[in-house]
Amino acid sequence: MAASTRAVQALEALGVTFTLHAYDYDSGADRIGLQAAEALGVEPQRLLKTLMAEVDGRPVCAVVPSDREVSMKKLAAAFGGKTARMMRPPDAERLTGYHVGGISPFGQKKRIPVAIELSALGQSSVFVNGGRRGLQIELDPHDAAKAMGAVAQGLTA
Incomplete structure (x- = not known):
């Protein structure tokens, strides 16, 4: 599969072992x-979504299982802040260089702090957006966290 995105290039540059998976993206x-989890036949807790947010007005990235909701209180605490809110989609796209639905925590235009849901580290492998709609990267969750430079925290409600 020819899928050279910034996310893929970033992982290759780090020497991270991964597998690419394409699926039919449903924008509706x-x-x-x-x-995505259903299309790939993967348990939802293994397919991680990338959420762009702001903690006390500073951009952050949260990576959590697709079947869970992030707790704004826990997200703020993970970054030593008081308040958190989701980032507006146009702001997320401008900051990351990716389109919503294809935002990856790897290879973003600007490096920002990242937190990954602690429970994801207990999976044998996880799937993370590959930098475009319809592309997922499967890799070891510890390799993912290291490549993201992420702190592992309980982020979900």
Whole structure:
């Protein structure tokens, strides 16, 4: 599969072992992460969604299982802040260089702090967006966290 995205290039540059998986992206899906998990036949807790947010006005990235909701209180605490809110999609796209539905925590235009849901580290492998709609990267969750430079925290409600 020819899939050279910035996310793929970033992982290759780090020497991370991964597998690419393509699927039919459904732009009309209510929950894109769950749609991707179903399309790939993967348990939703193994398919991680990338959420762009702001903690006390500073951009952050949260990577959580697709079947869970991030707790704004826990997200703020993970970054030593008081308040958190989701970033507006146009702001997320401008900051990351990716389109919503294809935002990857790897290879973003600007490096920002990342937190990964602690429970994801217990999976044998996880799937993370590959930098474009319809592309997922499967890799070891510890390799993913290291490549993201992520802190592992309980982020979900």
